[in-house]
Amino acid sequence: MARLTSIVLDPNGYDLPDHQRRVLRWTIYIGYAALVAGVFHGLANALSYAGITILGWFPGLRTYYQGLTAHGVANVLIFTFSFGNAFLPLLTARALARPLNTGLLWSSLIALVVGNILTIYAVVSNQATVLYTSYAPLQAHWTYYLGLALVVVSTWLALANMLVALVGWKKEHRGDRIPLLAYISVTSYVMWLLASLPIAVEFLVFLLPWSLGIREHVDPLLTRTLFWFTGHAIVYAWLLPAYVSWYALIPRQVGGALISDSYTRIVWILFLLLSIPVGFHHQYVDPGISNGLKAMHGVLTFGVFFPSLATAFSVMAALEIGGRRAGGKGLFGWVGKLPWGNPSVTAQILAMLTFVLGGATGLVNASFTMNQVIHNTAWVPGHFHMTVGSAVALTLMGVAFWLIPYLTRRALFSRKLALASAWIYTIGVLIFARGMIAGGLDGMPRRTFLAEAAYSNPAWRLDGIVTGIGGTMMFTGVMLFFIVIGLTIVAGRREGAPRDIPVSQTLTAPAKHGWELALDRIGVWSIVAIVLILIAYGPFLLGYRIIPISPGFRLF
Amino acid sequence: MKVHTYEKAFLAVGIVVLVACMIALVYASLVHGIHLPGSSGRIHPAEVTNTPPFDKPGVYQRGPNAYEAIMIGRAWNFQPVEIHVPAGADITFTATTVDVLHGFNIEGTRLNMMLIPGQISRNQYRFKEPGEHLLICHEYCGLGHHLMYGKVIVHPAGTPLPES
Numbered sequence: 210m211a212r213l214t215s216i217v218l219d220p221n222g223y224d225l226p227d228h229q230r231r232v233l234r235w236t237i238y239i240g241y242a243a244l245v246a247g248v249f250h251g252l253a254n255a256l257s258y259a260g261i262t263i264l265g266w267f268p269g270l271r272t273y274y275q276g277l278t279a280h281g282v283a284n285v286l287i288f289t290f291s292f293g294n295a296f297l298p299l300l301t302a303r304a305l306a307r308p309l310n311t312g313l314l315w316s317s318l319i320a321l322v323v324g325n326i327l328t329i330y331a332v333v334s335n336q337a338t339v340l341y342t343s344y345a346p347l348q349a350h351w352t353y354y355l356g357l358a359l360v361v362v363s364t365w366l367a368l369a370n371m372l373v374a375l376v377g378w379k380k381e382h383r384g385d386r387i388p389l390l391a392y393i394s395v396t397s398y399v400m401w402l403l404a405s406l407p408i409a410v411e412f413l414v415f416l417l418p419w420s421l422g423i424r425e426h427v428d429p430l431l432t433r434t435l436f437w438f439t440g441h442a443i444v445y446a447w448l449l450p451a452y453v454s455w456y457a458l459i460p461r462q463v464g465g466a467l468i469s470d471s472y473t474r475i476v477w478i479l480f481l482l483l484s485i486p487v488g489f490h491h492q493y494v495d496p497g498i499s500n501g502l503k504a505m506h507g508v509l510t511f512g513v514f515f516p517s518l519a520t521a522f523s524v525m526a527a528l529e530i531g532g533r534r535a536g537g538k539g540l541f542g543w544v545g546k547l548p549w550g551n552p553s554v555t556a557q558i559l560a561m562l563t564f565v566l567g568g569a570t571g572l573v574n575a576s577f578t579m580n581q582v583i584h585n586t587a588w589v590p591g592h593f594h595m596t597v598g599s600a601v602a603l604t605l606m607g608v609a610f611w612l613i614p615y616l617t618r619r620a621l622f623s624r625k626l627a628l629a630s631a632w633i634y635t636i637g638v639l640i641f642a643r644g645m646i647a648g649g650l651d652g653m654p655r656r657t658f659l660a661e662a663a664y665s666n667p668a669w670r671l672d673g674i675v676t677g678i679g680g681t682m683m684f685t686g687v688m689l690f691f692i693v694i695g696l697t698i699v700a701g702r703r704e705g706a707p708r709d710i711p712v713s714q715t716l717t718a719p720a721k722h723g724w725e726l727a728l729d730r731i732g733v734w735s736i737v738a739i740v741l742i743l744i745a746y747g748p749f750l751l752g753y754r755i756i757p758i759s760p761g762f763r764l765f
Numbered sequence: 766m767k768v769h770t771y772e773k774a775f776l777a778v779g780i781v782v783l784v785a786c787m788i789a790l791v792y793a794s795l796v797h798g799i800h801l802p803g804s805s806g807r808i809h810p811a812e813v814t815n816t817p818p819f820d821k822p823g824v825y826q827r828g829p830n831a832y833e834a835i836m837i838g839r840a841w842n843f844q845p846v847e848i849h850v851p852a853g854a855d856i857t858f859t860a861t862t863v864d865v866l867h868g869f870n871i872e873g874t875r876l877n878m879m880l881i882p883g884q885i886s887r888n889q890y891r892f893k894e895p896g897e898h899l900l901i902c903h904e905y906c907g908l909g910h911h912l913m914y915g916k917v918i919v920h921p922a923g924t925p926l927p928e929s
Contacts, residue, residue, distance in 0.1 A: 340905050344866050429882045494877050496884035500803040511783050518779040578793040581875040585868050585903040652872035654903035662911040759882045762865050764907025
């Protein structure tokens with residue numbers, strides 16, 4: 210084996226001060242609590258497809274759509290960003306071997322908590338049953354928009370914390386390459402900063418003043434476009450923390466190595482450049498947007514598939530190196546030698562495998578001819594439960610199996626139960642997605658209370674039952690996860706917890722000179738990204754005449 | 766930067782697949798005429814019911830083998846709720862909404878549009894066979910969203926169409 214290079218400054222370890230670890234731990238707890246809270250509504254939604262209504266059992270929940278709003282907000286907004294807010298700064302600090310800024314750490318947590326309280330109030334009191342996409346002119350209570358805006362602010366504060374650490378490190382290490390783990394952690398949230406600006410404008414300039422009565426009308430196509438301006442890149446903001454784990458931690462956890470430093474940095478730059486100028490592929494069947502722009506975004510969407518292809522190779526290669534080092538022989542012999550007994554690894558490998566199907570179905574969505582067959586049908590949630598619902602959710606569950614013990618200094622409560630949760634969830638999501646995708650191809654709509662719909666189609670019957678069975682298994686998997694993590698926190702043994710973050714090594718070290726140094730110019734690449742965004746969105750934004758025409762509707 | 770041979774091969778295959786998909790896209794839209802709804806004009810949602818053509822929703826013959834269906838979505842129904850069209854003719858669907866976002870999806874076809882307040886949605890479809898299709902609102906539009914649907918009844922070519 211060639212000489213290996215660490216992806217952090219100090220491979221021997223670095224511990225954040227205890228008071229900072231505590232803030233990160235509570236940030237993470239909010240995320241996992243949101244995951245668990247959100248899947249109750251997920252179960253109700255999945256069972257509705259099977260014709261079963263369990264909404265009556267939920268105290269304080271009046272309608273199917275209120276539950277669906279709670280499911281979306283809790284599971285894709287609060288869960289993912291709470292995790293990212295803690296995980297990425299933690300890794301940045303580890304990579305640079307320096308503490309974070311305590312003031313920024315607390316302000317990020319406070320913004321997140323206040324944002325959560327406002328959002329939960331609005332959703333639970335049934336004043337924000339607008340689903341997580343919050344399309345105007347359905348109008349939510351102002352606490353909903355302000356709450357979610359504060360959640361976005363918390364992510365900016367988390368990024369600010371990482372940038373402060375990075376700038377401080379740079380001053381002391383002039384001319385050095387940024388340690389890879391810090392580079393990918395910071396770049397993930399730099400991408401999100403750019404991506405989050407349109408939704409910040411949507412909420413703060415339009416929807417919040419409108420919900421307060423300061424504005425009387427909004428332009429629904431404009432606010433919807435601003436939403437999707439952020440709305441596709443947001444999925445990469447959820448995905449990139451999972452990718453950080455796959456690239457930077459999983460190789461170590463399987464005893465392998467990451468193949469290339471430069472390659473990894475290029476993948477992150479491609480995500481920075483291509484995640485954002487693709488939003489119109491969510492609006493293929495919208496009126497008022499030219500087909501030329503839709504086609505351009507379609508091509509760029511195919512482009513952003515490329516770094517994920519590259520990831521598939523890189524991550525699988527790292528796994529193979531680990532499997533062969535453990536004695537795996539032949540073409541596939543190494544697969545069996547991977548540490549399948551380690552729930553953190555197993556959950557994440559299952560997440561990767563499910564993501565292959567998620568990516569393939571995503572290509573169908575991106576193809577504007579086929580998109581017309583499946584747009585807003587059950588196919589779409591079938592697809593994204595194999596991306597954010599597995600590649601992200603299952604990876605974050607897998608990360609929890611070492612991260613919670615690391616942060617609490619308590620050993621994982623039960624390895625077997627943890628393994629069971631990952632397998633049950635994976636099998637569940639595959640069954641669930643099979644039902645949803647088949648239903649979608651038969652025209653079964655998404656976001657619809659099918660159990661009590663005024664219409665039906667005999668073809669949906671079996672698809673709905675399959676969806677319900679899969680959803681029930683997913684719910685069971687998350688409940689087992691909750692039990693394992695909850696008992697780890699309160700009753701885990703005091704010894705046997707991991708003392709360091711599992712940071713990997715690379716086979717090819719970062720170059721000391723040459724063109725590769727330019728990869729570290731995150732600021733310059735951000736400017737290139739902004740130029741690309743302006744090319745992709747400029748024609749629409751410049752040519753669009755804003756006509757505020759819609760008063761608020763509260764039809765819930 | 767050294768790139769491994771297997772990696773080059775993997776990425777090359779990936780790029781070929783992506784490019785092939787894009788060629789298929791272009792082929793489908795040029796040769797089979799599969800288009801998306803684009804820019805078809807704007808309308809004030811409060812004025813829809815007294816602005817032509819939406820003041821008289823229904824199906825109208827526009828040419829020897831061409832029809833236009835004028836439709837309105839509102840919480841929580843379509844107007845007209847049931848339309849009659851002939852098989853084998855080009856049907857242009859022109860629709861908009863008077864209140865919130867609605868979906869406009871004719872089950873079993875690729876006719877799939879969003880209705881957005883202030884915008885006119887338009888796309889064309891040709892039904893090959895007679896039969897009945899559900900018209901489903903597939904965008905959440907409030908508490909009664911799952912009650913919002915309509916019907917498209919396709920009649921054999923050449924038979925007289927009932928009033929829509």
